[in-house]
Amino acid sequence: DPSFGLDRTATLIAQARREFPNTVLLDDGDTIQGTALGDYQAVVAPVKCGELPAIYRAMQRLGYDGGSVGNHDFNYGLGYLGQVTGTRFDVPGVEQPARPCAGPGFPIVLANVYSVRTHAPLFAPYRIIEKRVRAEDADGHPVEASVKVGIIGFTTPTIMAWDKRALEGRVYTEGVVETARRYIPEMRRQGADLIVAISHVGL
Numbered sequence: 001d002p003s004f005g006l007d008r009t010a011t012l013i014a015q016a017r018r019e020f021p022n023t024v025l026l027d028d029g030d031t032i033q034g035t036a037l038g039d040y041q042a043v044v045a046p047v048k049c050g051e052l053p054a055i056y057r058a059m060q061r062l063g064y065d066g067g068s069v070g071n072h073d074f075n076y077g078l079g080y081l082g083q084v085t086g087t088r089f090d091v092p093g094v095e096q097p098a099r100p101c102a103g104p105g106f107p108i109v110l111a112n113v114y115s116v117r118t119h120a121p122l123f124a125p126y127r128i129i130e131k132r133v134r135a136e137d138a139d140g141h142p143v144e145a146s147v148k149v150g151i152i153g154f155t156t157p158t159i160m161a162w163d164k165r166a167l168e169g170r171v172y173t174e175g176v177v178e179t180a181r182r183y184i185p186e187m188r189r190q191g192a193d194l195i196v197a198i199s200h201v202g203l
Contacts, residue, residue: 010062022131022133022134024129026065027198028200031056032055032056033076037054037055042080047083050102053084059104065151066127067106069123071156071159074167075166082094088100090120092116092169107124108153111126112173114172125153126151126183127150132146133146149196154176160172
């Protein structure tokens, strides 16, 4: 279908940015899996530590501000997920590269998946990014300001059933609401003016 694809989506992103100068572009997961090219770069000819999957290269070109992790991002296993996101997972049964691998170039956040070894979140649970915004004051004069945007990520806890072979004994999940209640007050204390939940939880 010629109406689908990230190249078509890029056109809509550019259109939205022209219409609304103050934007944040975020990804909600299921990013590295789901296409023939994704399978090829993960299984047939795996990308190396210093390389990025094509999807992340495209997202860099589009200027993504952040993203989270969906259930399908776990399909290739924790080793590959850690490699392509530039994240070192301290979990049993997953080898660590000698040095951190190339990441997507924007923060990946996920608050409700934890290492069974450290009991710490697998990814940074949240990040606070600064965005310059332009507006007009009451007299119509242009003004600029910085807004601190907190982004926090959640994925569906059912990954523990769907990807049991890759995840059991390595990670565990917690409920989305309970996790949000833990971290959102902390984000506010750290100065977030606005908080966006990147929630990949489906039903």
